[in-house]
Each structure stands twice: as C-alpha cells, then as structure tokens.
Amino acid sequence: MRRLAAILVLLLWAAPSQAHKLKLFASVEGNDIVGSAYFVGGDKAAGVPGRIEGADGSPPLAFTTGPDGGFRLGVMARMDHTISVESEDGHAARFIIRAEDLPPSLPEGKLMAALPETSQIEAAIARQIRPLREQLDAYESRTRLHDVMGGIGMIFGLFGCWAWLQSRRRGS
C-alpha cells in the first residue's frame, strides 16, 4: 500500500507538466498566414497535414507542417480563412484568421505589386507581437495544478454522491 501511495504522489507531482492535445496558432505577416501546430505542453507537431480554406469556397490550400511544427502560406484575397490540421491518429485543431487581420492591400483575388509604407509597419508590428500572442495562447491552454486537484476532488465527489444514493436506497 505504501508503494501505491508513493506512486500516486509521484503521479501527482508530474501532473502540472504537460499532456497532449493538438493546438494550432496562426497570424498574419504581410500577405502570408504564418503559424505552428503543437501539443499542449509545447512539443511541436511536425509533419502534420493541414489546409487553409477561404470563406469564398475556393479550393483549399494544402500544407504539411515542418520539423518545428510551423507553416507559411501566401493568401490571395482579404477574407476569413479557416486553417485546420488533422493528424492520422485522430487529433485535430482549427484556427480562424479574420478578414480584418489581413492587410488592406489584398483585394479580392488581386495582389498589389508593392506594399505601401503603412502596411509594412503593420507587417512589422504583426511579426513582433506574434510570439506574444502565441505565448498567451499556449499559456491559456496549460494544465494547471488547481484544475488537477479540482478534478480529483470532483471524481471523489461524484462517486461519493453515488455511494450516498445507494445507501439511502438500501436504508429505505
């Protein structure tokens, strides 16, 4: 029993570290959608097939994530884009880039030759805040210790309720 207790303590100790759920993050840099796929906890999801679909129903662009889980694809028009990745073992994730996040220089289907200065600044800002947004996104999905403790408590609570119901039924 002591060994079991020790194992349980060790399990709890490791709990807040990480676990797996596929996540996807993307943002806009110039005319490109740039992003990465990763597992909760930070491991990169490499070689996962994905696609980008425009809101206008044009044929989706396919891609495969690189060794660092990243991808970069140029888009042709300013509209909502849905990016989705799905690994073969059934993990999937989705991310939506809104039309207003894309540079105004992108008209319906036409690419402008040179970007005006303001959109270059916008692109530079987007590039710089991307790591921050990514970090926030990853932080939000991190497994936290109090969630783990709460979950354990809830499990015992659930089965406690069931035991109470059973005992009442037997008593009456």
Added chain:
Amino acid sequence: MAHIPDGVLSGPVLVAGGILAAVGVARGLKELEPERIPKVAMLSAVMFVASLIHLPAGPASVHLLLNGMAGIMLGWAAFPALLAALLLQAVLFGFGGLLVLGVNTVNMAAPAVLAGLIFRRLAKDASTRRIAMIAALCSGGAVLLTGVMVAGSLAASGREFEAAARLVVLSHLPVMGIEAVFASAAIGLLARVKPEALA
C-alpha cells in the same frame, strides 16, 4: 490516444459509441456494491491524473492510460470510472470532445473489462509471481487493444485504418512497456499483501 476530439468521427460511430458506453456504465453501476465505491473513485482519479503524464514519442505525444490495471481491479466498474475521468479531462483540459465521450469511453473501458475477465480466469489460484506476470500481459494487451479500437473508430468514420493503426500502435509501444511493468509491480504487491483488493 483515446482523446479523439469532436468533429473527427462520423454520426453513426458517435451514436454507437454512446449506446455501448451507456450499456457498459449501467452494467458497471449495477454490479457496484457500496463498499467498492471508494476503490472505483480512487482508480478513476489515478487514471484522470495518469493521462497528464506526457511522453514524447516520435511524431505524436502519448500518455499513460492505466486502463488495463483499472479493469483488473474493477471489472465492469471500469466503465463508470473511465467515464468520470474522461468527462473531467474533456471539461477541464479540453482533452477529447464531449460528443465523442461515448466512443472514447468504450475504446478505453472495453479493453479494460476484457483484461479484467482474462486476468480473473488466469490468475485464479496462481502464485504471486505468476499473478504479476499475468497482470503485465493483461495491461499491455489492454493498451494495444485500445489503440486498435481507436484506429477502428477512425476507419469506421471513413479514415484509413492502416495508417492510423500503425501510428497509434507504434507510438504506444513504450506506453505498453511502462504499463506492463507498472501493473505487474502494483498487482503483484496487492496479491501479496492485500489479495482481497483484487476480488
């Protein structure tokens, strides 16, 4: 690996999984005497926590399941125990979807119950050392069967069985090994010091 998210499986597979899970949970609760409820709760909590221990394995990311050990110790009560653990994993951490809860529960609990039945039959009147060995085989086998069932659920929803099965089963070979060692240590210990816990 049993954390299939929503939106991957097809409708009929989800419904079938839901019905099978409901039957399993009902059977598990019916056979559950009040004295055994704390044991079920404890193993449910252990499985809930075990899935948070993450091992990088090639392109995927895997974690311990411990469903074989739960099946050996709980029998049919593994169904409600796993349902509670999976429900909270989905709600708190977003591991796996809510609509696929039935399929995920069956994929983990059916191998658990099977491992329990086989264990009970083989371990009857066996020596402690033999019991530990049988426990290792049963829990490793439960992980393997869960992998095959996950691939099967994907295939029944129109995905390719072979690619999914290869990826899921290969990435879980280390998990099978770890769980076999873990289960043989834990069950072997219980058989020696507290054999009534296995009944």
